[in-house]
Amino acid sequence: xxxxxxxxxxxxxxxxxxxxxxxxxxxxxxxxxxxxxxxxxxxxxxxxxxxxxxxxxxxxxxxxxxxxxxxxxxxxxxxxxxxxxxxxxxxxxxxxxxxxxxxxxxxxxxxxxxxxxxxxxxxxxxxxxxxxxxxxxxxxxxxxxxxxxxxxxxxxxxxxxxxxxxxxxxxxxxxxxxxxxxxxxxxxxxxxxxxxxxxxxxxxxxxxxxxxxxxxxxxxxxxxxxxxxxxxxxxxxxxxxxxxxxxxxxxxxxxxxxxxxxxxxxxxxxxxxxxxxxxxxxxxxxxxxxxxxxxxxxxxxxxxxxxxxxxxxxxxxxxxxxxxxxxxxxxxxxxxxxxxx
Amino acid sequence: xxxxxxxxxxxxxxxxxxxxxxxxxxxxxxxxxxxxxxxxxxxxxxxxxxxxxxxxxxxxxxxxxxxxxxxxxxxxxxxxxxxxxxxxxxxxxxxxxxxxxxxxxxxxxxxxxxxxxxxxxxxxxxxxxxxxxxxxxxxxxxxxxxxxxxxxxxxxxxxxxxxxxxxxxxxxxxxxxxxxxxxxxxxxxxxxxxxxxxxxxxxxxxxxxxxxxxxxxxxxxxxxxxxxxxxxxxxxxxxxxxxxxxxxxxxxxxxxxxxxxxxxxxxxxxxxxxxxxxxxxxxxxxxxxxxxxxxxxxxxxxxxxxxxxxxxxxxxxxxxxxxxxxxxxxxxxxxxxxxxx
Numbered sequence: 252x253x254x255x256x257x258x259x260x261x262x263x264x265x266x267x268x269x270x271x272x273x274x275x276x277x278x279x280x281x282x283x284x285x286x287x288x289x290x291x292x293x294x295x296x297x298x299x300x301x302x303x304x305x306x307x308x309x310x311x312x313x314x315x316x317x318x319x320x321x322x323x324x325x326x327x328x329x330x331x332x333x334x335x336x337x338x339x340x341x342x343x344x345x346x347x348x349x350x351x352x353x354x355x356x357x358x359x360x361x362x363x364x365x366x367x368x369x370x371x372x373x374x375x376x377x378x379x380x381x382x383x384x385x386x387x388x389x390x391x392x393x394x395x396x397x398x399x400x401x402x403x404x405x406x407x408x409x410x411x412x413x414x415x416x417x418x419x420x421x422x423x424x425x426x427x428x429x430x431x432x433x434x435x436x437x438x439x440x441x442x443x444x445x446x447x448x449x450x451x452x453x454x455x456x457x458x459x460x461x462x463x464x465x466x467x468x469x470x471x472x473x474x475x476x477x478x479x480x481x482x483x484x485x486x487x488x489x490x491x492x493x494x495x496x497x498x499x500x501x502x503x504x505x506x507x508x509x510x511x512x513x514x515x516x517x518x519x520x521x522x523x524x525x526x527x528x529x530x531x532x533x534x535x536x537x538x539x540x541x542x543x544x545x546x547x548x549x550x551x552x553x554x555x556x557x558x559x560x561x562x563x564x565x566x567x568x569x570x571x572x573x574x575x576x577x578x579x580x581x582x583x584x585x586x587x588x589x590x591x592x
Numbered sequence: 593x594x595x596x597x598x599x600x601x602x603x604x605x606x607x608x609x610x611x612x613x614x615x616x617x618x619x620x621x622x623x624x625x626x627x628x629x630x631x632x633x634x635x636x637x638x639x640x641x642x643x644x645x646x647x648x649x650x651x652x653x654x655x656x657x658x659x660x661x662x663x664x665x666x667x668x669x670x671x672x673x674x675x676x677x678x679x680x681x682x683x684x685x686x687x688x689x690x691x692x693x694x695x696x697x698x699x700x701x702x703x704x705x706x707x708x709x710x711x712x713x714x715x716x717x718x719x720x721x722x723x724x725x726x727x728x729x730x731x732x733x734x735x736x737x738x739x740x741x742x743x744x745x746x747x748x749x750x751x752x753x754x755x756x757x758x759x760x761x762x763x764x765x766x767x768x769x770x771x772x773x774x775x776x777x778x779x780x781x782x783x784x785x786x787x788x789x790x791x792x793x794x795x796x797x798x799x800x801x802x803x804x805x806x807x808x809x810x811x812x813x814x815x816x817x818x819x820x821x822x823x824x825x826x827x828x829x830x831x832x833x834x835x836x837x838x839x840x841x842x843x844x845x846x847x848x849x850x851x852x853x854x855x856x857x858x859x860x861x862x863x864x865x866x867x868x869x870x871x872x873x874x875x876x877x878x879x880x881x882x883x884x885x886x887x888x889x890x891x892x893x894x895x896x897x898x899x900x901x902x903x904x905x906x907x908x909x910x911x912x913x914x915x916x917x918x919x920x921x922x923x924x925x926x927x928x929x930x931x932x933x
Contacts (some may be wrong), residue, residue: 317672317698317699317700317703317919318699319660321660349691350690350717354659361659495818578658579813
């Protein structure tokens with residue numbers, strides 16, 4: 252698919268060119284099934300994302316079974332799923348000028364996402380994430396950031412931000428140091444243009460690493476917050492989900508909090524919407540939260556109710572966890588139109 | 593897994609170090625689902641393998657949906673499956689010193705296959721095969737040979753051939769010109785050491801391209817022949833399978849001829865063994881013939897009956913066609929021991 256044609260305000264909400272602009276770490280995933288003993292042997296925290304250097308990535312890769320490579324990256328997955336649902340989507344992220352970078356660029360383009368960021372020449376290689384899938388469908392991730400550490404303010408095209416209804420940022424962006432500046436610049440440009448800023452907390456350990464910066468950003472610059480139970484509890488340092496959820500309700504205009512099989516909770520001011528999970532056979536949970544955010548934002552920017560946003564989010568998440576890999580295999584193009592009005 | 597330890601004649605059939613040595617085009621597959629119209633629009637022969645140049649590969653890749661990359665190559669797939677079944681396996685093939693070459697090397701090593709061929713420095717990139725899977729599970733392949741065209745006689749380690757019970761050659765090797773010499777050198781070295789030479793015809797159109805050379809090789813240098821119906825008919829220029837099968841029986845010591853859902857036919861001298869296919873839900877036929885050869889040779893080199901060889905072959909083929917990609921996802925390590933004696 253080609254990216255959407257350039258700005259034509261007629262028919263677009265508020266004259267925007269894109270519904271969603273994602274900014275994140277551009278990563279190629281390497282997925283392989285492993286026994287539980289692999290995780291313990293390599294001192295990995297099951298279910299978490301760990302940052303690793305090039306040597307450690309190489310060591311883990313050597314020990315891994317044969318893998319399957321697919322384009323990944325949290326916000327990039329969200330963009331690909333949202334485009335599959337029919338949203339107009341753009342993405343900013345940094346790949347290298349190498350084979351894996353070409354794979355990433357091909358796949359996000361083929362998903363129908365506009366991806367204008369030029370490849371990095373002469374720096375680190377394209378980032379990769381070694382994803383170990385256990386028999387219980389949980390994924391444990393080891394990310395070598397590579398070229399992603401070069402993403403900074405300069406890569407944020409303010410005109411693109413201003414032309415997008417929602418700028419969506421992944422929490423993982425707080426890990427490469429220069430990206431925090433990109434993050435803030437994007438948020439400022441979005442608000443200056445009267446657009447919304449959405450954030451996914453990504454990972455409880457990522458929140459632990461950057462809690463003060465996250466708290467400041469969420470309270471001051473985020474309109475729409477996505478988190479799962481452990482992430483929202485980590486952000487507000489609360490053991491009780493209800494307490495953390497109440498704090499999120501104060502901090503942001505809209506919060507979508509996911510609870511795995513228990514579905515999700517959507518909070519907006521005094522309003523609370525409970526959404527059931529869509530049942531499916533769970534094969535690999537990689538990308539579940541990314542797909543949830545995609546469905547939610549695709550419905551929200553199409554002007555649907557919060558209940559419809561939550562339901563499309565759950566449909567998208569169910570599709571992605573029903574197979575290996577974080578991007579949809581089933582045709583999702585009719586799901587938005589099929590939602591109850 | 594590490595490659596098998598070096599030669600220890602005790603316990604090994606005829607003092608060999610490996611049961612199977614595969615020689616073939618070392619390729620990374622890029623798989624994506626497409627509608628039938630994609631094939632017709634790009635003038636592709638459904639179910640066949642076409643050789644394409646770098647520009648054509650790039651053009652097809654641009655038009656393809658988002659893909660999934662996995663290591664492939666016909667003989668390499670056979671090696672990976674045979675190792676998964678417990679055979680001692682080595683592989684000779686040419687990758688480049690690039691990211692996809694590293695992926696190929698990792699995956700064949702992780703499968704437990706000894707792969708001593710050093711990467712090509714400064715030549716063409718690692719070969720890739722763009723595999724378009726239609727809704728009926730048929731795959732249509734477009735191969736850019738890249739570094740494979742550099743495989744020649746020099747890459748054939750005669751000591752390795754002599755140390756392997758069966759040297760297995762893929763018919764696709766006839767496409768890159770220098771590989772025919774590698775092919776002949778390997779066959780001569782195997783016979784000089786009292787070993788067997790196996791050949792898979794690979795593809796009817798590949799047979800058409802090189803019929804005279806194939807006929808000469810099969811009649812003069814091949815002990816074990818693998819082919820499907822269209823390939824064996826193409827080799828002997830016969831419309832009737834029975835006629836072609838009769839000619840194969842004259843030419844080679846042992847022929848295993850596959851007939852899709854109808855199972856397979858094994859011919860050795862006057863002996864004929866009919867083998868039923870193992871029923872499965874067919875998702876993607878990529879690698880079906882490769883896996884069949886793997887099961888057959890793993891059982892044969894373990895000294896099993898022809899019926900057992902055919903049955904293990906059918907089990908391996910059924911596993912591979914039940915999911916996307918040409919390498920097994922299910923643990924096959926107990927299948928050889930579970931065969932009826």
